[in-house]
Amino acid sequence: MVTTDDSRYEAVCSRDARFDGEFFFAVSTTGIYCRPSCPATTPKRHNVCFFPTAAAAQGSGFRACRRCRPDAVPGSAEWNARADMVGRAMRLIGDGVVDREGVAGLAARLGYSARQVQRQLNAEVGAGPIALARAQRAHTARILLQTTTMQAAEIAFAAGFASVRQFNDTLREIYAATPSELRAAKPGRSSRYGVVGTANGAAGVPLRLAYRRPYAAAEVFDYLAARTITGIEELVGKRGARLYRRTLRLPHGTGIAEVSEKLGAGGWLECNLHLSDLRDLTTAAQRMRRLFDLDADPYAVAERLGADAALAPLVAPRPGLRAPGTADAHELAVRAVLGQQVSVAAGQRLGSALVAAYGQPLAAPSGALTHVFPTADALAGSSLSELGMPGSRRDTLRTVTGALADGTVCLDPGADRDEAEKTLLGLRGIGPWTAGYIRMRALGDPDVLLTGDVAIQSGMRHAGAEAVDAEGWRPWRTYAMHHFWNTAADRRRAAPA
Template sequence: MTATTRLDPESCYRAVKSRDRRFDGVFYTAVRTTGIYCRPSCPARTPAFHNVTFHPSAASAQAAGYRACKRCLPDATPGSPDWDVAATAAGRAMRLIADGVVDRDGVDGLAARVGYTARHLGRILTAELGAGPLALARARRAQTARVLIETTDLTYADIAFAAGFSSVRQFNDTIREVYASSPTELRGRRGGRPATGTVTMRLAVRTPYAGRALLDFLALRAVPGVEAAGEGWYARTLALPHGSGTVRLELPDVAEPGGTAFATATFRLEDLRDTAAATERVRRLLDADCDPVAVADAFAGDPLVGPLVRRWPGLRVPGHVDGHEIAVRAVLGQQVSVAGARTVAGRLVAAHGRPLAPPVAQPEDGLTHLFPDAGTIATLEPEELPMPRSRGRALVGLCAALADGTIALDRGPDRDQVRSALLAIPGIGPWTADYVALRALGHPDVFLPTDIGIRDALRGLGRDPADAARLAEAWRPWRSYAQLYLWQTHSSKEQ
């Protein structure tokens, strides 16, 4: 229910009456008599049907003159899962807006990344999300600013620029308009503030959420110097538009469906203007906008995946903070074990990664380097790389295409076009291209029938691995999640 024309008022009102948390972030309820907008699960008294309108985005409600409810904080919700499922131009644009592209490159830069003119993209976004790119970016800035006001000890000027505002006056005016409160009133009195330079945020995720399984997946593949993990936490370095940073995550593990949980993310950023980009990239990593109830419903009658979903409710598809990095790591992982790929990646980082400088570096957690960027790897000779020469040529060719912009892995371009461009590079096959789509592009409907983990999982479940592709047809449009559930069956061996 993301497009304005698809928001059926009767269905929306039923969700509001039942306070159904599954629709938080999918649409917003605006109440004419109070002038506020809420999430569907708002605990306040349900307004009369004739007094409400429904909006596909917070920006749409704000553009109609409504302010955010102070009780349910409607903008502090996961995003719509439809943005990744359908991957329309509007959905891809929303991901880029959340990454701060409008703040950095303007509407023209956003349109170029999505592949449309600025005017046509504005029409698409207004039709599907009820607001144009500037209004959507403004709503995202307001949300980031509110979180920083309430959870950090940063000055208001620092918060204004960290959230992407161009001036303190614009920041003050927007906060007052959206939240009907001044920044000082939002901050109020609270204790336990983190030191300046460290930003701690709570990132909303829908439940059930299998945080422990996600941590295990990431820990198994953690590259020394770039990533680290321990009991209940995961940390990594971040290459961001204005500088470097690190993040340390503590993830919830909640089996009960139908609610919202929060992952705690602590950022150390070289430049506070990267706050929005860092937050969005970590949300991708966590698959924070997934609707696990819809995924479970799709597999409810399946004799193979259905029992796995009931055994591990809320399993997520791990995304990534850097599409270029995961593409390089996908090539490194061709025809080798997970441990082997991790070892080779560690050698690449030690030889060509850029060291982090204090105070961003966290040597106590083992975070010392950024992963080598595509431009650096593109200049290397295949013989210099710790891998077979043919794979080294494929890696150098891939990085050259990434460095010159021939291939973009920022969720802006069409997924099918990205896959075709990857396959055009000698040495890049379907497994690599689809693994990149799975983790870098957030594609919910990717399946790797030749993957050794999938073949072993099917064999362990009494199925013929040769039937993998045929079996997967029944799992559309959630084949990526079926992939994770099958991998999870032998997690005790590898994770």
């Protein structure tokens, strides 16, 4: 943990990649800002200042380093862990709410005035919502310039800019380059990180989704593989080289995301997005980041959980274990209800039947992907008779989807987690396990412990953690749960032998 400018400077001197995205440093003599691990010559201490976000550095007049690409770093894990207004606002801005609804829309979702939101963000992250959204738009524009052959004017509006002039001015200010110069830029030997994505002749928009190393990719893909729903998800290839594919319902249309299990040498997951409307690029990329838990801080998690005697033997062999989130919060809530009191495989079968009966067909199927998950509106008024499950659970599913459709339950990235869980528990048929599971995955809470889960109980017994005070695992109890789940899975696999 770095808490002072001197400790931040030490991280810069050691080029410590653990802090990429946690803070940025700028050099007064060059007018450039960088990530902590920038390979350039370390500047003198008196020429360096620090910023909590890239937008804050840009707002102070600094340009992005062309060598380390500070705009292409993982997000700060702080925004996922924090449940206050600033943390909620940062998650909403990342999802593109400011571009779609403006600052007024952001403030309305948070339940504060636009002035309060502006003041709080400026005080804590050094930039207001417009500046933060602007930095995100510039990053999206650079991706499109360097990975597609679209005209600059098309890119301007796809990235969320209001005009071509605003697009040009922003890129000159942030990157000190015109759109044509950015498009012509190549990784070269002088660039440690290169461009965010390279087309390689593939259709769609290729991205590199950065994460903090280590990253336990096999466990994440195993988790998703056990829960794939026919029609909206598939995994192809062998373990270690699998490709996860899924459909997406996005604000302006639909899409298909493809993510490779093979880890990039620079610390990224290769992702390809096929979108019906490129205005959804930022939102789609952010949702895949949440699904694969790419903004987590594995060092902070390991430090806290590894200090516990019961958890230490589980943490050591799985460095960088992640807690998968979701690409669609409403979908996850439905799947949580389908999974009540049944096995993972049974929940998977119910989900597949639901998609076959009520899913929205794609205009053109892609491999095994044929549908987009049904909306809450479509399910709220349906009989659900096609699903082989008790009538009481069908009633619960209609109740939950009705609450999602009319806004009684809010599961957007900036939702108040405590309020959402309380509202869910007030719905007939929703108990602590379902509400906690939705809170963990749909709302990305890193501090959930489902003590009523049978597999968790088994994992805790095996680790000797039943009598341990779990309060010491805060704020990373969700990751402790995933260690227990993996331990239980290991024991099941070893049982036949």
